[in-house]
Amino acid sequence: MPTLRHVDRMRRITSGVMTTTTALxxxxxxxxxxxxxxxxxxxGIGSLSFRFLIDSPRPVGEGGGIGNAILGSVVLLGLSSAxxxxxxxxxxxxxxxxxxxxxxxxxxxIVDTLTGIPSIVTGVFIYAVLVLPMKQxxxxxxGVALALIMxxxxxxxTEEMLKLVPHSLREGALALGAPQWRVTLGVVLPAAAxxxxxxxxxxxxxxxxxxxxxxxxxxxxxxxxxxxxxxxxSLTVQIYNYAISPYDEWHAQAWAATLVxxxxxxxxxxxxxxxxxxxx
Amino acid sequence: xxxxxxxxLTVKGKHSDWRRVLSPTGNTGDAIFRVVMLAMxxxxxxxxxxxxxALASDSMLSVRRFGFAFLTGRQWNPIKxxxxxxxxxxxxxxxxxxxxxxxxxxxxxxxxxxxxxAPHYIARPVGFxxxxxxxxxSVVYGLWGIFVLAPFLRVHVEPPLAHWLGWLPLFQGSIxxxxxxxxxxxxxxxxxxxxxxxxxxxxxxxxGSQREAALALGATKWEMIxxxxxxxxxxxxxxxxxxxxxxxxxxxxxxxVIGNRPQISASLFEPxxxxxxxxxxxxxxxxxxxxxxxxxxxxxxLFLVTFIVNGIARLLVWNVTRKTGGVGRAA
Numbered sequence: 224m225p226t227l228r229h230v231d232r233m234r235r236i237t238s239g240v241m242t243t244t245t246a247l248x249x250x251x252x253x254x255x256x257x258x259x260x261x262x263x264x265x266x267g268i269g270s271l272s273f274r275f276l277i278d279s280p281r282p283v284g285e286g287g288g289i290g291n292a293i294l295g296s297v298v299l300l301g302l303s304s305a306x307x308x309x310x311x312x313x314x315x316x317x318x319x320x321x322x323x324x325x326x327x328x329x330x331x332x333i334v335d336t337l338t339g340i341p342s343i344v345t346g347v348f349i350y351a352v353l354v355l356p357m358k359q360x361x362x363x364x365x366g367v368a369l370a371l372i373m374x375x376x377x378x379x380x381t382e383e384m385l386k387l388v389p390h391s392l393r394e395g396a397l398a399l400g401a402p403q404w405r406v407t408l409g410v411v412l413p414a415a416a417x418x419x420x421x422x423x424x425x426x427x428x429x430x431x432x433x434x435x436x437x438x439x440x441x442x443x444x445x446x447x448x449x450x451x452x453x454x455x456x457s458l459t460v461q462i463y464n465y466a467i468s469p470y471d472e473w474h475a476q477a478w479a480a481t482l483v484x485x486x487x488x489x490x491x492x493x494x495x496x497x498x499x500x501x502x503x
Numbered sequence: 504x505x506x507x508x509x510x511x512l513t514v515k516g517k518h519s520d521w522r523r524v525l526s527p528t529g530n531t532g533d534a535i536f537r538v539v540m541l542a543m544x545x546x547x548x549x550x551x552x553x554x555x556x557a558l559a560s561d562s563m564l565s566v567r568r569f570g571f572a573f574l575t576g577r578q579w580n581p582i583k584x585x586x587x588x589x590x591x592x593x594x595x596x597x598x599x600x601x602x603x604x605x606x607x608x609x610x611x612x613x614x615x616x617x618x619x620x621a622p623h624y625i626a627r628p629v630g631f632x633x634x635x636x637x638x639x640x641s642v643v644y645g646l647w648g649i650f651v652l653a654p655f656l657r658v659h660v661e662p663p664l665a666h667w668l669g670w671l672p673l674f675q676g677s678i679x680x681x682x683x684x685x686x687x688x689x690x691x692x693x694x695x696x697x698x699x700x701x702x703x704x705x706x707x708x709x710x711g712s713q714r715e716a717a718l719a720l721g722a723t724k725w726e727m728i729x730x731x732x733x734x735x736x737x738x739x740x741x742x743x744x745x746x747x748x749x750x751x752x753x754x755x756x757x758x759x760v761i762g763n764r765p766q767i768s769a770s771l772f773e774p775x776x777x778x779x780x781x782x783x784x785x786x787x788x789x790x791x792x793x794x795x796x797x798x799x800x801x802x803x804x805l806f807l808v809t810f811i812v813n814g815i816a817r818l819l820v821w822n823v824t825r826k827t828g829g830v831g832r833a834a
Binding site: 314318334374 | 532533541546548551554558561610612613615617621632635639642643644647649650692695728745749751753759779782786787806809810814
């Protein structure tokens with residue numbers, strides 16, 4: 224028959240085992256991250272050169288680079304930011320400052336669920352409403368697809384940041400006789416600007432890694448292009464195409480392109496973390 | 504909410520009605536501002552409605568032709584014009600299930616460690632590192648999956664599984680490293696940061712008095728953690744469902760490692776196919792209207808399923824975290 228002391232010891236052992244297990248879980252996750260990142264660095268650095276960054280793709284055996292893909296990604300990110308940031312911030316303002324009652328709840332719910340819609344479905348939607356009518360894969364369609372993914376992210380961070388602005392600031396401005404639009408745009412929005420900017424950077428980092436919505440909107444291209452009504456290359460689609468190709472040389476280029484992409488994404492994430500370390 | 508806006512500031516009385524309807528202040532600038540912002544809010548709702556309409560109308564051809572048989576058909580043969588989505592539905596569900604089986608215990612462990620055990624100066628940087636897993640793009644996971652994870656599983660994991668558990672139909676069949684198991688494991692790595700981040704919020708929202716009460720009654724650390732987990736159960740369920748929603752729709756990484764063969768096999772080593780990867784792979788190849796329509800219908804199914812799954816998850820998570828209040832706001 225187990226004595227009280229025996230039971231007590233078992234409880235302590237269980238507690239020790241379980242708390243160690245949770246630490247091991249965390250260690251596993253961090254370990255996987257480090258393995259992935261260091262493998263990318265190790266594989267990518269070999270094929271990386273200045274020429275690789277500015278050249279366009281060439282047939283197997285002739286080298287070539289990802290210059291057109293970098294340009295394409297910049298064009299696509301510029302387009303999606305031009306559409307997505309103003310729209311997302313406006314939706315955030317609506318959620319935090321303007322809307323009332325059930326409508327806000329509905330819009331917030333829709334925005335949240337929009338975040339969860341698979342990006343491939345966004346791609347199919349843009350294909351149906353833009354690519355088919357224009358009869359052409361285009362940078363424009365790719366940019367709009369990415370913007371649709373950005374909007375809910377930007378909207379929610381804007382809302383959260385606006386809510387952090389103290390009420391006294393609004394009341395002070397209103398008491399001075401300012402109309403609501405001036406209070407919101409001239410006082411509240413600037414007060415939250417840095418938070419909104421970091422949110423915007425995270426949204427850009429997020430869409431810069433998107434591949435699925437570009438497959439049949441921007442499509443991809445092996446040439447330099449900046450025309451918005453033509454198919455355009457992107458880093459992610461190029462990585463995908465090279466990864467599933469049968470050539471070792473292209474695999475090596477995929478790793479190098481991944482290193483470039485990951486430097487951008489991790490760079491943004493670490494900068495944002497650094498900027499917001501006091502707030503969170 | 505905008506109750507703080509100047510309800511009481513109505514001074515001028517001679518404005519026409521439309522301004523007053525739109526803005527309590529009757530200020531023209533406010534009326535315009537509010538209409539524009541309202542339009543932006545409604546725009547998002549309109550986008551979602553447009554998505555449903557566009558996907559539904561473009562898949563009508565396939566819906567009319569196959570009806571419910573689309574969901575139960577086992578044959579996907581574009582050349583013969585046969586389109587049954589069951590292999591894709593099976594592949595999507597099983598790969599997501601594997602992902603949850605691995606990532607849920609892992610995420611709970613991480614969240615418990617970061618919220619309940621680790622000191623502040625460890626929890627913050629380590630929490631950031633775990634979150635970074637979510638920043639890695641899907642296509643990068645896919646690349647790593649093809650060249651690192653799949654060979655690793657083929658050599659070090661699948662042979663022992665086949666050896667010891669080979670009597671189960673799950674672990675029979677040819678060992679290639681490309682298949683359901685690899686897809687599920689990649690998905691598990693991808694949803695772990697998402698689930699653990701939300702569980703962290705949920706655990707942090709559980710009131711401290713619960714912990715103090717448990718410890719005061721003589722509970723060990725682990726027994727106290729169990730009390731906290733029970734208290735956060737609905738929110739944890741929400742986090743898991745949110746992770747499920749993400750796993751169901753994940754495209755690139757899965758496409759690159761799951762083998763892309765529309766078949767239903769009990770073996771986890773066999774290649775499979777998911778709804779999302781079928782769309783990604785075949786969309787640009789679909790030249791016939793019926794083929795394209797069938798693929799759009801797959802998109803519609805994925806949209807509706809993830810919409811419902813996410814909706815349920817949001818409601819569960821909201822109910823838990825709302826009690827302690829998000830960021831200070833009385834309304």
